[in-house]
Amino acid sequence: MLKYLDLHIHSRYSRACSRDLTLENIGKACEIKGIDIVATGDFTHPAWFKSIENELERAEDGASDSFLYALKGSRSKTRFMLSTEISLIYKAQGKTRRVHMVIHAPSTEAVRSLNSYLEKGYKIKSDGRPILGMSAPDLVSLCLSIDPKFLLYPAHIWTPWFSVFGSKSGFDTLEECFGDQTGSIYAIETGLSSDPEMNWRFSGLDSLTILSNSDAHSLNNIAREANAMDLDTGSYDEIYEAIRNKDLEKIKFTVEFYPEEGMYHFDGHRACAVSLKPEDTRGLGGICPKCGKELTIGVLNRVEELADRPQGYRPKISASYVKTVELDKIIAETLGIKSRNSKQVKRIYDRLADVCGNELQALLETPYDVLAEAGSAAIAEAIKNMREGRVLTVPGFDGQYGHVRVTGDGRSKTSQAGLFASDWD
Incomplete structure (x- = not known):
């Protein structure tokens, strides 16, 4: 089971x-x-x-x-x-x-x-x-x-x-x-x-x-x-x-x-609101371009430093994975509400969790027509975007969480390795 x-x-x-x-x-x-x-x-x-x-x-x-x-x-x-x-x-x-x-x-x-x-x-x-x-x-x-x-x-x-x-x-x-x-x-x-x-x-x-x-x-x-x-x-x-x-x-x-969305994905200096890709950090010698202090080197950069394989490589013996966005964040975004803790978000969240069985069921398995009926068409569409990797990301850095958008314009498809895309070779 x-x-x-x-x-x-x-x-x-x-x-x-x-x-x-x-x-x-x-x-x-x-x-x-x-x-x-x-x-x-x-x-x-x-x-x-x-x-x-x-x-x-x-x-x-x-x-x-x-x-x-x-x-x-x-x-x-x-x-x-x-x-x-x-x-x-x-x-x-x-x-x-x-x-x-x-x-x-x-x-x-x-x-x-x-x-x-x-x-x-x-x-x-x-x-x-x-x-x-x-x-x-x-x-x-x-x-x-x-x-x-x-x-x-x-x-x-x-x-x-x-x-x-x-x-x-x-x-x-x-x-x-x-x-x-x-x-x-x-x-x-x-x-x-x-x-x-x-x-x-x-x-x-x-x-x-x-x-x-x-x-x-x-x-x-x-x-x-x-x-x-x-x-x-x-x-x-x-x-x-x-x-x-x-x-x-x-x-x-x-x-x-x-x-x-993690708070250390990119490099950066939070006090100066400087967020950098690894290649940009290397060009700056690891120094903040605004204040001259040392940048916090993030996870992506450190992975690239130690990696001995190209991006996209998958070992033969490896489990799949799926990327999700928390349900209350999705609901808040579709409603145009900043706080995931609002009463309106909580009411819709509770209804979806009840109808779908729980939050993970709603995010991973529930059919879109059920999501639309229990929540809204906008929520169903947002979850569809999430499942298919059609999102807009703003990476986190130096202790500041990033953002993932599942609605609106500017979204581009990212990889979903397993459940919501064909299996990798």
Whole structure:
């Protein structure tokens, strides 16, 4: 059965995150969004982990020591995977490195053991995404020594400031970062500013599963990226093995942001409103033409720097992907309303989610006549444009989100690798 998984979100205890991010609210949001299995986020935070222990229960029976979890006393079908993101800041090879890691745990017992170790030397109470002065290989080794079913992979791998390949403090290969633990890394997370096609250009990632997650800091942003898997039991072990083995019988496709909408796609200097393509940055020597300060080198530029394949290359063993725009943004654009949070947008969104089953169904599968009847002809046309890649993009840069337009003039077709276009060779 096809399941949608969003394996990286945050809780109310992470910095700059909504207070509405409770487990109950996350479960409800996932049912509306179409997410079947969601990360708990932030399990290293003591107060949040207490909520996890008090409000969730094992959703699986059997001999396995690995579990997904469900809300206690609830009919919700949402399943939770124990997860967190950790920020590592440390010295390696003469440079300060800043790498974010996603961690999935097989059980609350494993989390309790990890937290018990970390709280002795680190301030894990200060933020849902704690900062540790620990190297990436040491973190991997620590987790696997507690339980071999921990699953770790680098988060949003291309973003400039806090990622394994970031232009500001990253590495050039996974081996440089993870050393003798490289073989225990089975996946990477694309991040909002890159898509699988960009990652396919770097042969060093060929053996790894490409995952895409929302990294949601609010309920609205859950499912803005996700993973579609054909699962039999939907257990932790099945998901773990599918990711570990890059099993494309189970990993079907990812749901992607248009990478141009990500806040670090292009190079630039936000303070001067300067946004640049990689070739223009190179012509300027990486310096802002307005103020003379150093530009923030974005994801597209960094991908081109490390790429050993041409644009458009697709490995033989690779899952498909589809690019989407969040439904409330589409509705707001068709109405000419700036805020996706307006009451009018919310009313139409709720009706579409109800009629279509959920948001992902509306975006990916619902026939256009049903969309038109439940929403409007303009919404149906906008979703058609999105599915066919007929959009106008204004790329994000230096921490500023980009924009994707699905209505009006000036749109040009972009690639949709899989569901809404013929399969690639």
